[in-house]
Amino acid sequence: MKFKSLAIFLIISSFFLTCILSIWKIMATLQGLSFNNLNITTIFLIGILLSLAFVLIGNKINHLIKIFLLSFIFSILYFYSNEASPYWYIFGVFLISLLFTNKLKKYSMQSLKEDFISEKVIFDFITFFGIVFFAFVILFPFYIMLVTSFKTQIALLVNPLDFSLDITKSLAELFKSYFVIFETYNFGRYILISSAVSIGTVIVTLLFAIPAAYAVARLNFFGKNFLSTSILIIYMFPAIVLVIPLYTVFSQLGLRNSIFGLLIVYTATTLPVAIYMLQGYFKSIPKEIEDAGIMDGQNWFGIILKIIIPLSLPAIASVALYVFMIAWNEFLFSLMFLDSPKSFTLSRAIQYLSGDAETPRQYLMAGSVIVTLPVLFIFIYFEKYLVSGLTAGSVKE
Amino acid sequence: MSDSLSKLEKRTAYTLVLPAVLLVFAIVLFPIFANVWISFKDIELKDIRIPEPRAKKIVKSISENQSELKIIYKLRNSSLIQEIRNVQFQDKFPTNVSPINLDPRCNFQSKKVVCNFGNWQAKFRENFEITIQNNNGEIIDKKIIKSQKPILSGKADNPLLTTNFTLENFKKVFYENNFVELLLTTFYFTFFGTVGAIIFGILAAQLVNQNMQGRIYMRGILLFPYVGPVVALAYTWTLLLDPNSGTLNALLVNFNIIEQPINLLGQKYITISILGFEFKLRLALTTVIFFEIWRYFPLVFLFVLARLQAIPQSLYEAAEVDGASPIQKFIHITLPQITAIISILFMIRFIWNFNKFEDIFLLTGGASGTRTLPINVYQQGFAVSDIGMGSAVSIVIVMLLLSFMVIYFRLIGKRANEV
Numbered sequence: 001m002k003f004k005s006l007a008i009f010l011i012i013s014s015f016f017l018t019c020i021l022s023i024w025k026i027m028a029t030l031q032g033l034s035f036n037n038l039n040i041t042t043i044f045l046i047g048i049l050l051s052l053a054f055v056l057i058g059n060k061i062n063h064l065i066k067i068f069l070l071s072f073i074f075s076i077l078y079f080y081s082n083e084a085s086p087y088w089y090i091f092g093v094f095l096i097s098l099l100f101t102n103k104l105k106k107y108s109m110q111s112l113k114e115d116f117i118s119e120k121v122i123f124d125f126i127t128f129f130g131i132v133f134f135a136f137v138i139l140f141p142f143y144i145m146l147v148t149s150f151k152t153q154i155a156l157l158v159n160p161l162d163f164s165l166d167i168t169k170s171l172a173e174l175f176k177s178y179f180v181i182f183e184t185y186n187f188g189r190y191i192l193i194s195s196a197v198s199i200g201t202v203i204v205t206l207l208f209a210i211p212a213a214y215a216v217a218r219l220n221f222f223g224k225n226f227l228s229t230s231i232l233i234i235y236m237f238p239a240i241v242l243v244i245p246l247y248t249v250f251s252q253l254g255l256r257n258s259i260f261g262l263l264i265v266y267t268a269t270t271l272p273v274a275i276y277m278l279q280g281y282f283k284s285i286p287k288e289i290e291d292a293g294i295m296d297g298q299n300w301f302g303i304i305l306k307i308i309i310p311l312s313l314p315a316i317a318s319v320a321l322y323v324f325m326i327a328w329n330e331f332l333f334s335l336m337f338l339d340s341p342k343s344f345t346l347s348r349a350i351q352y353l354s355g356d357a358e359t360p361r362q363y364l365m366a367g368s369v370i371v372t373l374p375v376l377f378i379f380i381y382f383e384k385y386l387v388s389g390l391t392a393g394s395v396k397e
Numbered sequence: 398m399s400d401s402l403s404k405l406e407k408r409t410a411y412t413l414v415l416p417a418v419l420l421v422f423a424i425v426l427f428p429i430f431a432n433v434w435i436s437f438k439d440i441e442l443k444d445i446r447i448p449e450p451r452a453k454k455i456v457k458s459i460s461e462n463q464s465e466l467k468i469i470y471k472l473r474n475s476s477l478i479q480e481i482r483n484v485q486f487q488d489k490f491p492t493n494v495s496p497i498n499l500d501p502r503c504n505f506q507s508k509k510v511v512c513n514f515g516n517w518q519a520k521f522r523e524n525f526e527i528t529i530q531n532n533n534g535e536i537i538d539k540k541i542i543k544s545q546k547p548i549l550s551g552k553a554d555n556p557l558l559t560t561n562f563t564l565e566n567f568k569k570v571f572y573e574n575n576f577v578e579l580l581l582t583t584f585y586f587t588f589f590g591t592v593g594a595i596i597f598g599i600l601a602a603q604l605v606n607q608n609m610q611g612r613i614y615m616r617g618i619l620l621f622p623y624v625g626p627v628v629a630l631a632y633t634w635t636l637l638l639d640p641n642s643g644t645l646n647a648l649l650v651n652f653n654i655i656e657q658p659i660n661l662l663g664q665k666y667i668t669i670s671i672l673g674f675e676f677k678l679r680l681a682l683t684t685v686i687f688f689e690i691w692r693y694f695p696l697v698f699l700f701v702l703a704r705l706q707a708i709p710q711s712l713y714e715a716a717e718v719d720g721a722s723p724i725q726k727f728i729h730i731t732l733p734q735i736t737a738i739i740s741i742l743f744m745i746r747f748i749w750n751f752n753k754f755e756d757i758f759l760l761t762g763g764a765s766g767t768r769t770l771p772i773n774v775y776q777q778g779f780a781v782s783d784i785g786m787g788s789a790v791s792i793v794i795v796m797l798l799l800s801f802m803v804i805y806f807r808l809i810g811k812r813a814n815e816v
Contacts, residue, residue, distance in 0.1 A: 026648060029651065030644070035652075036651060036653065037652065037653070038652050038654075115722070116723065119723045119724055120723055123607075123723045127603075127604050127607040130601075130604040131604050131605065131611065131615060134615075134619060135618055135619075137691070138618055138619055138622060139618065139621070141622075141630065141633045141634060141637060142621060142633070144633060144637055145629065145633040157642070160643075160644065160647045161644065161647050161648065161651060163644075208416050208417040208420060209417060211413035211414070211416075211417075212413055212414045212416070214413060215411075215413035215414045219406050219413070220403070220406060220407070220410070221406070221407045221410035221414075222407070224410075227418070234421065234425055236748055236802060237429065237795075237798070238749075238752030238754075238798075239752075239754070240752055240754045240771040240774050240775070241428070241429060241432060241752075241774070241791040241794055241795055242424070242425060242428040243774070243775075243791075244432065244435060244774070244778045244788050244791060245432055245788070247778075248435070248445045248557060248784065249428075252447060252555070252557070264420070264424060265424055267424075268423070268425055269424070271417050271420065271421050272421060275417060300409045300413070325624060328626065329624075329625075329626040331626075331627055331755045332754055332755055336779075347628040350628050350632065351759070354632060364632055365632075367629075368626075368628070368629030368632055368633060369629070371626045371629050372625050372626055372629045375624055375626060376621065376624070376625065379617070379624045383616075383617050386624075387616070
């Protein structure tokens with residue numbers, strides 16, 4: 001029994017160490033180091049030795065000294081069993097093994113006798129390294145996007161795995177792709193159009209949604225229940241089934257290729273979510289405050305303007321940011337309605353750029369970085385508001 | 398008193414709600430019904446403009462002294478399929494200028510030539526000429542004549558509003574469109590995309606929930622794919638997966654994991670042999686599904702994490718005392734607490750994946766076996782330019798969606814309030 005849990009412990013811990021070191025090796029390869037072998041078996045075996053040494057030593061020496069000693073030995077073994085590698089890489093290996101051995105702290109020959117220890121070991125390691133894994137999988141494409149935009153066409157062709165940034169180059173050379181897409185491909189204009197459409201959508205949506213949400217939350221009228229259920233159903237309906245009729249009607253009305261047309265469509269498609277999110281918040285405002293307003297002789301307009309809006313600023317902010325992101329990221333309608341480069345939004349412009357097979361990929365990625373950065377900045381900065389917005393507007397994207 | 402108050406309340410409510418309702422009706426609900434109409438019509442992209450009479454004016458000198466000019470109007474019907482009825486033509490001329498030998502369809506009064514051209518067939522074209530002269534024999538300024546644009550008017554049916562219907566589109570959808578494969582691909586994509594996103598979402602939520610220190614940061618990072626613009630993300634993935642110079646293939650070849658680069662987005666099938674059995678996997682479709690999972694598991698993660706954080710810690714402590722293993726804790730405590738939210742997320746994601754257009758369009762354009770129903774709407778409507786057919790496919794989507802929703806509200810609609 002004890003042997004079994006020890007074996008499971010060794011295998012699991014070493015497996016995760018191998019995974020992390022492989023990720024490290026991949027990242028190093030992308031910095032231009034030429035590794036040709038992941039050496040999984042070797043690392044796995046040394047990893048088992050490391051874990052075994054750790055539990056065998058137990059509490060005989062100070063934990064800190066122990067992990068430094070073991071990591072040092074591990075790094076040396078790693079160095080000799082692997083391809084030639086620079087010292088910074090080995091230093092990284094040393095740090096990873098430090099982290100790893102520190103993680104092993106709670107395990108000893110004693111603790112391996114506990115109930116369900118093998119399950120606990122698995123859960124423990126999955127929790128820790130699973131997060132590293134998820135973070136890697138999520139961030140890797142973003143990393144590739146960013147570094148590709150700084151490379152040149154030739155460098156990418158010579159070694160498609162070398163994503164290291166040449167810091168000796170001047171800034172102008174490093175940001176060359178960005179200069180090109182602004183000068184040759186007119187991205188300044190697209191940024192302006194995208195911002196205008198998105199901000200316009202936010203303003204118009206709020207203008208329509210706040211009164212409607214207030215009525216749904218507070219007033220009694222015939223058809224209210226029908227309205228609130230149909231809001232839910234409407235935003236289940238996909239943009240793709242709206243496209244053909246809207247396209248034909250917009251063509252006849254001359255609304256294609258116009259920012260105004262896009263604005264109407266974005267507003268209408270985000271309104272249900274906005275109303276749904278806002279009315280939920282309005283309901284949570286105590287009714288007594290409004291009654292006081294009515295006593296003071298305020299009409300509905302005054303109540304909304306002077307009581308409801310100031311009290312629900314956080315909710316309005318989250319709706320605004322959420323609508324902004326939907327409008328900024330929107331692609332389908334801009335693909336359908338905009339054919340003239342004069343009225344492209346950023347997303348449509350990037351798609352147009354990619355239509356030409358000759359367009360170097362670093363330009364495409366520079367464009368992608370430009371369209372992604374504002375959204376990510378807004379998201380990171382206002383995460384708290386946005387997460388509540390996302391949870392409330394759950395189904396819209 | 399209270400009666401008039403409630404009347405006032407109602408009136409206010411309608412004033413507040415109406416603008417939003419009207420807008421949503423015009424842009425969201427109206428098109429859904431309009432689809433039904435269009436789907437029964439034989440109509441193509443080039444037919445959707447309302448036919449209008451057009452004229453191009455060319456001015457030519459015919460005499461030395463330029464006191465006479467010939468004006469040629471190139472008249473045409475803008476439509477190739479529809480006639481324009483009762484076409485009226487009007488052009489203005491400066492003082493002292495009058496036409497000679499005017500066409501019998503026209504007459505000249507108060508400096509205007511007014512013509513009645515009758516009906517124009519589809520594709521109608523005519524070169525119509527007027528010769529003008531200055532009554533005093535002076536030079537006529539060509540520029541002034543040129544700058545005056547003729548006004549044309551005529552009656553034509555809006556091709557969208559005519560009442561000739563056909564069932565042809567639906568016949569084509571079901572019989573000539575590989576409908577069964579289309580449906581299977583759509584369901585394959587939808588089902589695995591949804592299930593994958595839910596599994597990864599639960600896993601990520603479970604992990605992040607265990608790990609106290611980095612929870613806020615991890616929550617932010619994990620949501621990146623969900624909030625990022627689809628265009629940027631799809632092209633980054635295309636670049637990553639490219640067979641010739643993509644990073645993933647280059648890495649795999651570099652570490653000798655594969656011998657030849659794999660065209661993950663351009664190859665319909667890949668044969669995998671496991672234990673001597675050979676499987677044919679829909680490669681491009683699977684890759685697209687992975688992209689889908691990558692992009693949408695964060696949503697599941699977010700909701701499940703919120704739910705997990707609401708589970709009282711005392712439940713786990715009690716289980717600990719009873720000697721439950723981690724797996725038992727997950728199955729008997731965590732899972733029952735999240736089934737409600739999972740069932741709702743399943744349906745929501747299912748419906749949204751079913752409608753997914755952008756992701757597939759940007760990654761493969763619907764090639765290599767990734768043609769789903771929404772992609773087909775686009776292909777029929779805009780690539781083949783058959784608007785009627787595209788609408789018919791839209792109708793099929795709407796019908797399927799409605800049936801999903803009925804199932805949804807029957808099965809788990811009641812639970813929605815519990816979450």
